[in-house]
Amino acid sequence: MKEFLMPSLGADMEDGTLVEWRKKPGDPVTRGDIIAEVDTQKGLIEIEVFEDGYVDKLLVDPGEKVPVGTAMALIRTGDSETGQEKEQGLEFPVSEKEKVVLQPTEEHFDEKPLPQKFPGKRIKASPLARRIAEENKIDLSKITGTGENGAIIKDDVNKAIEQRTAPETEEKISETLPEKEPEKIADSGKSIRMAVAAAMSKSNREIPHYYLSKKIDMSKSLYWIKESNKERSVQERLLPAALLIKAVAKSLDEVPQLNAVWENALQIKNEINVGFVVSLRSGGIMVPSINNADLKSVSQIMDSLNDLIPRARAMKLRSSELNSSTITLTSLGEGGADTLLGVIYPPQVAVIGFGGIIEEAWAENGMLGIRPVINASLSGDHRATDGLTGNRFLTILNKNLQNPEDL
Incomplete structure (x- = not known):
């Protein structure tokens, strides 16, 4: 078993905030695969894995600030694929067993009431998808989710943003940018x-x-x-x-x-x-x-x-x-x-x-x-x-x- 650690992206980096996991327990990974997105002072960085094997366990939840060198996940390498489960004669590796018991999904989903104009109706979406939707003024009720059990994920919201902006001209897009965009760039x-x-x-x-x-x-x-x-x-x-x-x-x-x-x-x-x-x-x-x-x-x-x-x-x-x-x-x-x-x-x-x-x-x-x-x-x-x-x-x-x- 190998620990996947929060990497250092420079002498100035002390920690980073986990934004999203790209892999879930049981997923196979090879060296160079993107396993997570981390927010740092240098922006949103895609973090790569440097071990071949399977994701065994995710130790950090999205939104957590993680110091450099902290274990974020456990990777089961090829040497450790045959564990106690194989000795017991089970027909599936640990990753499959975990899928059955834990039922992990691509993202953590929550259910929240929609605005008052949709009283009583609830929608299932990941926190990351909600945040992107709020920043871009996207109505989640008009999006069909492609995640597990119809949940809305990040890709669904990004697709909606592309469909909304595609017909617009460059001039119109610049006029409709959020007022705080220059402030965000400056920050x-x-x-x-x-x-x-x-x-x-x-x-x-x-x-x-x-x-x-x-x-x-x-x-x-x-x-x-x-x-x-x-x-x-x-x-x-x-x-x-x-x-x-x-x-x-x-x-x-x-x-x-x-x-x-x-x-x-x-x-x-x-x-x-x-x-x-x-x-x-x-x-x-x-x-x-x-x-x-x-x-x-x-x-x-x-x-x-x-x-x-x-x-x-x-x-x-x-x-x-x-x-x-x-x-x-x-x-x-x-x-x-x-x-x-x-x-x-x-x-x-x-x-x-x-x-x-x-x-x-x-x-x-x-x-x-x-x-x-x-x-x-x-x-x-x-x-x-x-x-x-x-x-x-x-x-x-x-x-x-x-x-x-x-x-």
Whole structure:
């Protein structure tokens, strides 16, 4: 039997509120399945399970605030499927037995009287479905439930919302938004800023930073991107950010001391998972991760960016996309500041920063010319590495960006 614990989604996270279970006792689960939705300072996050087996028992009810590391459910793995029930000769596993006795449902349902215009009539719906309906002014009495015994579940309410808004124009939708929507957006941005501030305060308080920077000629990299994009559609075109992520990941292969975390000692990670900073329109930032970035092509990294950035801004990321980064990359993009010095996100030991690409005078082999140049910076944890390691990394990064075809 394995315990499914409330995961940590960053150094700033202390707890989360369970919104909804996606699985019920007896359901089979495989690694990567979404088992629950949890509300955190970073928004509503889909939580994944990392064990293959069956859900044995749910230990937390929706609406409960759960500290990080608390057991939320019990997962019966393949090794424990044959228990006392099999020895007794029962024809079904424990999960089936529990279904008969406990009769779990997809959601917890309750019955409440409808408003006075429907006196005496009751309706069965999950608390989550009721909340979504109230926020979107949906009349539950007009919805046909598809849950157990005709109960209304979240998907039923979402379908009703889609049917209501489909014929409307974008202008009409914006006019009918709830009056407090801007306030909600502002509150969300404020909450995320507070979470980021807490993590950065901890970083400045506990981590002895050192900083290095290096100017890198981007002529060959930009030419390679331009030539590659000639054979691609607009939707498939590459951006410099994808090449920078790939170059960082490949450089970490040669300097693994920076692909690590500090937890009482340096722990070098096998996987290279590059987290990249995404600014949110409501304020604050999110840092989703491109896992195994060293094994992905530049095109695959670009596909990941196109997928993750919109979901990050919509706050629809999975837990594995938020808590798996082994190093962070932050870039201000075109037109940004010349130099960016990042703050390390604990427990990581380094952050790589890229300023905007600008044209500068560049001397090479006794010749002076104008080149597109980017300032690459490294903020390192002095407990884990020193300037010699950081300098080696920046040197290798420069070499990789001068040979983009090898990436």
